[in-house]
Amino acid sequence: MARLIVPGDVVLLIGELGAGKTVFAQGFASGLGYEGQVTSPTFVLVQQYEGRLTMFHSDMYRLGSLSEVADLGLVEIGVEGVLVIEWGDFARPVVGSDFLEVVIDLDGEGRRMLAFTPVGESWERRATLLAQAVGS
Amino acid sequence: MGDVTPLPGTALFRSTSTGSVPGTSSPSPGLILGVETSCDETAAAIVERGTTVRSSVVSSQVDLHVRYGGVVPEVASRAHVELLNPVVVSALEEAGLDRHAPAIDAVAATVGPGLIGSLLVGVSAAKAMALAWDVPFVGVNHLEAHLYASFLAAADLEFPMVVLLVSGGHTMLIVMHDHGSYGLLGQTVDDAAGEAFDKVARFLGLGYPGGPLIDKAAVDGDAAAIRFPRPMMDEGLVFSFSGLKTAVVRWVKEHPGCSSADVAASFQEAAVDVLVTKTRRALQQVGASSLCLAGGVAANSRLRARAAALADEVGVPVFLPPRDLCTDNAAMVAAAGWWRLQSDGPTPLDAGAVPSLAFPIR
Numbered sequence: 001m002a003r004l005i006v007p008g009d010v011v012l013l014i015g016e017l018g019a020g021k022t023v024f025a026q027g028f029a030s031g032l033g034y035e036g037q038v039t040s041p042t043f044v045l046v047q048q049y050e051g052r053l054t055m056f057h058s059d060m061y062r063l064g065s066l067s068e069v070a071d072l073g074l075v076e077i078g079v080e081g082v083l084v085i086e087w088g089d090f091a092r093p094v095v096g097s098d099f100l101e102v103v104i105d106l107d108g109e110g111r112r113m114l115a116f117t118p119v120g121e122s123w124e125r126r127a128t129l130l131a132q133a134v135g136s
Numbered sequence: 137m138g139d140v141t142p143l144p145g146t147a148l149f150r151s152t153s154t155g156s157v158p159g160t161s162s163p164s165p166g167l168i169l170g171v172e173t174s175c176d177e178t179a180a181a182i183v184e185r186g187t188t189v190r191s192s193v194v195s196s197q198v199d200l201h202v203r204y205g206g207v208v209p210e211v212a213s214r215a216h217v218e219l220l221n222p223v224v225v226s227a228l229e230e231a232g233l234d235r236h237a238p239a240i241d242a243v244a245a246t247v248g249p250g251l252i253g254s255l256l257v258g259v260s261a262a263k264a265m266a267l268a269w270d271v272p273f274v275g276v277n278h279l280e281a282h283l284y285a286s287f288l289a290a291a292d293l294e295f296p297m298v299v300l301l302v303s304g305g306h307t308m309l310i311v312m313h314d315h316g317s318y319g320l321l322g323q324t325v326d327d328a329a330g331e332a333f334d335k336v337a338r339f340l341g342l343g344y345p346g347g348p349l350i351d352k353a354a355v356d357g358d359a360a361a362i363r364f365p366r367p368m369m370d371e372g373l374v375f376s377f378s379g380l381k382t383a384v385v386r387w388v389k390e391h392p393g394c395s396s397a398d399v400a401a402s403f404q405e406a407a408v409d410v411l412v413t414k415t416r417r418a419l420q421q422v423g424a425s426s427l428c429l430a431g432g433v434a435a436n437s438r439l440r441a442r443a444a445a446l447a448d449e450v451g452v453p454v455f456l457p458p459r460d461l462c463t464d465n466a467a468m469v470a471a472a473g474w475w476r477l478q479s480d481g482p483t484p485l486d487a488g489a490v491p492s493l494a495f496p497i498r
Contacts, residue, residue: 026326043328
């Protein structure tokens with residue numbers, strides 16, 4: 001999936017505690033060619049990884065309001081790379097009109113269901129490729 | 137400023153080139169003013185020669201954060217601006233120093249890692265004070281500073297030392313060969329230990345900050361009630377706390393009406409078990425002469441007790457930070473600043489804040 005990513009892309013990861021958002025971000029970074037460790041950004045708020053593109057990995061878990069989300073300046077720093085945002089539903093109003101939403105659902109048996117929703121022109125254009133990439 | 141006219145331009149050059157380095161030039165009392173603004177706390181402290189705390193003032197912003205359930209950057213940086221001056225003045229006055237012309241030897245401030253807006257408040261203020269009082273500025277790594285909280289009041293350190301650094305943002309095992317000389321033994325591959333405490337506490341509805349609340353709830357719980365997993369127990373010196381957090385969430389969902397105290401105690405036992413097991417392995421691997429705990433989770437009473445027992449069993453001394461200096465404070469910054477001044481000299485005034493600064497391995 002990371003092969004489809006172009007500079008300026010935004011990926012919102014949505015799912016409850018323990019759904020696997022950080023694990024998704026780890027695989028995504030690896031898909032971008034980053035070979036080091038990707039750890040949870042909950043406390044540090046933004047981490048940066050250099051792969052084919054720079055990945056900015058952020059987390060809204062501890063933030064309380066939109067003005068605080070905006071204060072991180074995510075959209076500004078993400079222009080040249082890709083933004084991957086955990087608890088991304090809280091960031092939706094500040095990331096513009098083009099983004100990919102990934103919802104991770106964890107059922108009672110520990111199985112995960114991932115739903116990919118392309119939003120905006122840039123992602124809708126890539127919808128077919130995305131469907132192929134994630135095998136649906 | 138002596139007899140030189142204090143023009144801003146001349147002061148800039150004078151301060152960077154002629155600030156006296158304690159220990160290398162004239163004898164001095166070795167007083168360092170430390171400033172810390174990297175995250176939740178606005179703090180200032182005066183520490184003598186890296187060991188004796190003359191004052192330590194922390195204007196905790198936890199009250200603000202309780203409302204939001206976490207750290208709030210916008211609130212944090214604005215609050216740092218408002219709180220820093222009164223906090224510095226209190227630290228100077230409590231140490232018996234003149235607030236207008238304190239007889240200090242350097243100003244140290246945390247330059248990273250942390251939130252850029254918050255870091256800049258402390259760094260800019262520290263540089264301004266260093267210029268005004270014509271003393272060196274020293275940039276300090278926040279992670280390294282946490283170690284120095286454990287060395288306050290400690291007479292002799294014994295190297296090599298194994299350090300378990302555990303906080304909300306980091307979980308690392310470090311070998312310290314000497315002041316300023318470190319190797320990384322292992323760290324977390326996903327969540328930090330403190331983060332797991334925080335998320336479990338919030339999930340159980342205990343509140344924020346999670347660490348002390350789990351500690352407190354666990355007192356009334358049975359640590360053997362639930363056998364939570366000990367992730368990566370057999371795998372070297374790396375940690376993983378994400379799976380443990382998920383296991384707690386899943387168990388609680390499957391057992392509505394369960395005792396929060398039992399969950400807190402059992403979770404804490406699992407987390408501490410992993411930390412202590414890996415630390416024992418590190419002590420043996422390094423052939424360490426001492427053990428040190430550092431970071432916010434070092435305030436956890438169960439971890440302190442188990443670490444002390446471990447050190448006793450292995451036969452090495454253990455350095456535990458005073459509880460009030462486990463979380464962010466400026467005394468640790470002033471102490472680390474003293475040692476950095478000895479080894480590296482003053483930090484140039486054009487050096488900036490570094491939000492993603494790593495632990496200084498070398």
